[in-house]
Amino acid sequence: MRRRKDYPRLDFAEGDHASDDVLERYAMGRLPEPEMAEFEEHLLVCDRCQDRLALEDSIRQRVRDGAVALQPARDVVWWRAPGLGWASALVAAGLVFAAGYEWQSSHRPTPAPAVILLQATRGAEDMTPAAPAGRPLTVLLDVTGLPQFREYKLEVVLAAGNSVFQTSAAPQGNRLQATLSGGLAADAYFVRVSTPTGELLREFALLVRG
DSSP, X not given: OOOOTTSOOOOOOTTOOOOHHHHHHHHTTOSOHHHHHHHHHHHHHOHHHHHHHXXXXXXXXXXXXXXXXXXXXXXXXXGGOTTSOHHHHHHHHHHHHHHHHHHHHHTXXXXXXXXXXXXXXXXXXXXXXXXXXXXXXXXXXXXXXXOOOSOEEEEEEETTSOEEEEXXXXXXXXXXXXXXXXXXXXXXXXXXXXXXXXXXXXXXXXXXXX
16 A cells, blocks of 8 residues: 555455554544555455444444443333232333344444445446445445546446445545445345436446355
């Protein structure tokens, strides 16, 4: 990777992985832009760092939700129903437990999105980026050299041309960002960037593997 002046170099040599500090600062949104770009490039090709990042996000979410998730169980107060027999009390406790379990299940944290950077490349080094199937997916699209608009249309289509996702996104620097919370099924796709009126500007190939 190129070194950027005035910023520390992350230096992901072959076989190396991001440090826990880099993963933590990225998950908290505190990684400076130059370091973030280098880390995201490494993240595209490193399944291990993707899994570690997903675990980091999952742990943080569980810590935030843990106290609330246990609340239904703490609300069980046996002596509020002195007229109930043991059988009735057990049935009532079972209903409260089932309600608490259903609430907790509905509030389980979702996996962190896989991050895919789509760039316009040339020559024999071109490679189609691959993303995991059935997992939330964040795509970062390079719009360097395109006409400037306040926002662009973004569409994901199957190789056959069927549209599966559409949105509008404002550029952040030279990139567009969109998150597909439901992910994509295993297949070959194209991600298209268009003008606000629908004129195609750039198209990226994307492979989703099961």
